[in-house]
Structure formats: structure tokens, C-alpha cells
Amino acid sequence: MSEMIDNMIVMALEFWDWFPADVQTFIWILVKIVLILAPLMICVAYITYAERKIIGYMQIRIGPNRVGFRGWLQPIADAMKLMFKEVIIPAKSDKYLFLIAPVLSIMPALAAWAVIPFDRGMVLTDVNAGLLYVLALTSIGVYGVIIAGWASNSKYAILSSLRVGAQIVAYEIAMGFALVGVLMASGSLNMSDIVEGQAGGMGSWYIWPLLPMFFVYFISGVAETNRAPFDVAEGESEIVAGFHVEYSGMAFAVFFLAEYANIILISSLTALLFLGGWLSPFEGVLDAGHWLAATSFFWFFAKACIFAFCFLWFRATFPRYRYDQIMRLGWKVFIPVTIVWLFVEAVMVVAEVGPWAT
Amino acid sequence: MMMTITDFLFFAFAGVTVAAALGVVTSKNPVHSALFLVLTFFSCSAIWLMLEAEFLAITLVLVYVGAVMVLFLFVVMMLDINVAKMREGFVSYLPIGGLFAFLMLAIMVYVVGPVGPDVMGTAALDNAVVHGPDYSNTEELGEILYTDYVLAFEIAAFILLVAIIAAISLTLRRRPKTKYQTPGNQIKVKRDDRLKIIDSDAEVLK
Secondary structure, three states: OHHHHHHHHHHHHHHHHOOOHHHHHHHHHHHHHHHHHHHHHHHHHHHHHHHHHHHHHHOOOOOOOOOOHHHOOHHHHHHHHHHHOOOOOOOOOOHHHHHHHHHHHHHHHHHHHHHOOOEOOEOOOOOOOHHHHHHHHHHHOHHHHHHHHHHOOOHHHHHHHHHHHHHHHHHHHHHHHHHHHHHHHHOOOOHHHHHHOOOOOHHHOOOOOOHHHHHHHHHHHHHHOOOOOOOOOOOHHHHOOHHHOOOOHHHHHHHHHHHHHHHHHHHHHHHHHHOOOOOOOOEOOEOOOOOOOOOOHHHHHHHHHHHHHHHHHHHHHOOOOOHHHHHHHHHHHHHHHHHHHHHHHHHHHHHOOHHHOO | OOOOHHHHHHHHHHHHHHHHHHHHHHOOOHHHHHHHHHHHHHHHHHHHHHOOOHHHHHHHHHHHHHHHHHHHHHHHHHOOOOHHHHOOOHHHHHHHHHHHHHHHHHHHHHHHOOOOOOOOOHHHHHHOOOOOOOOOHHHHHHHHHOOOOHHHHHHHHHHHHHHHHHHHHHHOOOOOOOOOOOHHHHHHOOHHHHOOOOOOOOOOOO
């Protein structure tokens, strides 16, 4: 019996060696992509469940509890329902753009994961310009929304896409400046280097020297993903559902997936850039052999979960911002705050004061 | 000659760039034109990436695709452009447009191509070294920009600053009749400014 299994393994290895080296690399990269995206999609499914449960308990109700044990199969049921629903394409819409828009919205949300390190060395591509790459990809996510709004040929949808366009461009600047703060502190654009630069226990994390940047980054992240309290793009009491009002079935589901994938992305980025990613908070407190003091994927996941929870918490807590207030916060508060802090940081770097002294 | 993967990728992206650029000028809908321009930028940036200029490539996407073209698309969506009217003089403008296009192409071939005086130093590229994965284009660019070209860099930054201030001062005007909110005062409002609570005896309704 075991001989048969050995033979099969040998055959499989021979078959694998038969491929040219380039093809092997290609297949290996594809496998890695699947290994990242499949758990991500499960996370996306279950963050929708978590959202309904958590907001439910915050509002003193139970939330979904019918499908499966305590409602655990609810996301699967939702996915099945959306898959079997008809995708209706409005008669006067721009059909190609109407169908491309959901793809454009989910593509950057997934592609950005290529440079996210989950643990030391556990990353698809450890590129030098990783931070820039993430910033560039999150900035093109807006196209999906704008094109969806325009291609639907609906008044509510176009109003929503105009709101989103202005909002995302405004908050992207603050977000970019906050990231400049991180790269000044770490002296690198490489995600792994940024995390390694925060080694040495909780006090060495960038959240402390860059506290204003941290708040600006996270709040801008909430605004970037169009989540409450900045969800004027959807604003169901004002413009029905905004840019995806004409979408149904799987086309709508893709927008939905993109939104939640973006939440997880922003949470993970905040954990990586400001809370030291996979580094343990007990480094130097507990003795080095203890599993809690070791660097692990667990810490990255736990830190990202805290921020993902904040996203849901905000939604249950804050009323929606008025549109002019959103613009005021972005342009008149966040951008000046980041510029001032960049100046402070630059002076400290030059004078070699504080945590940047090398 | 065997085509390597790099060659194949180059021709694929170059083909997409040219096709998308043609789409910009031929498509009937201005929104489609703008989106084709986005695709052109994107495939250009892919080509730059293959030239080991990853900083420039990503910045192209970040600045032009992520910000400039979004605003551009924004304006194009809101304008009611009649493309048929814009195309009326197409044939009569074709000769002069073609002449300029040919002149520009000739200059580019002269400067960059193999026939000219090698102004750009492209002859050195024939035996260009392919850098390893440790090579950081961002670092190289930063070093040369802040040392050799620091004056030009500062001047460019200053011109941009002037443009920003000019644009703001053109749009910033207070109309006398418009009512404004002062968020500071809104926040400072206390309950007693708006509301008066009076004690009154409970009455039994009959």
C-alpha cells in the first residue's frame, strides 16, 4: 500500500519536473495566489456575518440565527441566493461598461494583497515599492464606482458616483501623506522592512510617534471604503443605494465583495504600518521561548481583526456625515494635520531626535 | 530568434498601448475615450515596469490614473458633448494634423532612434545591464533628483505651488448674500442656548 503511494508521489514529481522552469514558476505563483485569495474570500463571507451579528447585538437584537448552527451558514445561503438571481441589465445602459464596472471595483481590492506580508517572509512578492503599489491600487478602485454610476444611466447612480469621486480623491491625499509619514519613519517602501523597523516590543510601533498620522490614515481608510459614517455614496435614505442601485444578482455581489475585501485590506494595512504587523506586543516582556512572544501570523490576524471590528462598530455608532462636512474634514482638517506632522517629523529626523535617530 | 517571455510581454503591452491610444481618438463617446486613455496609461506603466523603472511606473498609475483621470472623467461625464459636431471639420484638418504628427515622429526617430546624433545616449543601452532584484530604482531616482538636479526640482515644485495658489484664488470668492455655517459655533452650542426646560405640575386629563 505504502509502496503504491510512494510510486504515485514519484510519478507526480516526475510529471512536475517535466514542465519547463518558467511554467513551474508560473504554476507555483498561481497556487500561491489561490492560497491567499481563497481564505480571503472566506474572511469576506464571514465578515458580512460578523457585521450582522455584531451590529445586531449592539442594537439589542440577535441577528441572523436561522441558517445552520446559530446562523453560521448564513453567508453561504446569501451567496447561493445572489448567484442564482438574474442579472438585469438596464435597457438604456452602456452594457460593456455596466458589466466591466464590478470587475474594476474588485480587481484592485484583490491585487493589492500581492505585497501584503502575513508573516516574516510569507508574502507573494516582496517588492521594494510595496507601499506605493498598495497606494496606487487603492486609488484605482474608484473607477469601478464611477463607471458603475455612469453606465447605469440612472439619476441616483450618477449622483452617487459624483459624490464618491470627490470624496475618494479628497481622502486619498490625506492617506498618501500619512503613508509618507510611515515611510519617513522606516526609510523604506518595502512592506516587510516597514514591519521589521517596528521590532522591539509595543513601544517601538509607529503608532506612538505617528499618532496623528495613524488616526488620519484609519479614518481616511473608512472614507475610502465608503463605509459609515462616510457612506454618502450609498446613502439609502437619500439616493436609494447609490452607484449599485441598478445592479442585481452576481454583479451586485461583486461590488459587495469588493467593499468587504477593501475593509479587510485597510484593516491589515493599518495593522502592518502602525501596529507592527506580525510582531508580538509581548516582545521583551515575556521570555523569548514563549509562543506569545514569538512573531506569528496570529498577531497580524488579531491586529487586523481589531480594526475590522472598528469598521463595524463605527457603522452601529455614528450617524452619517453631511456631504459638506465630509469635504471639510478631508481638506481642512486631515490634510493640514498630516502636513504639520510631516514637518515635525522631518525636523526630528534631521535633528536625530526621538525614535528616528539611527 | 526565440521570443522570450519579456519580449512577449513587451509586445503585448505595446500592442495594448497603441490600440488603446487609437481608441482614444476614434471612439464616439467621450467617456469611452477617457477610459481608453486610462488603459493607455496603464499599459505604458507596465512597459516602464519592465524597464526597471518601478517608481515611475507606479507613480504614473497613482497620479495620472488614480487622480488626474478620475477628475477628467468626472468632468467628461457631466458635460453634454456632441461628438458628431466636433467631428465636422475632421477631413479639412487632417492634412495639417498629419503633418504635425509626422514631424513629431521624425523628431522622435531622430533623437531616440538609430539614425540621429544620439542626444539621449541610447547607444549605451545596447549593452545595458539587467539589474538584480535588490536594485531599487526609487533610491537611484531620489539620489540623483536631490543632488544633481535639486535646483530644477525645486523650481518645478515652486511652479506647481504657484499654480495651486492661482487656482484657489480664482475660485475663492465670498458672495455677499450666501449664508455660511461656522462649524466651531455649531459645536459650541449648549443645550441652554436653544432649549428651556420648565417645571410644571402634572395635570390629570379628564
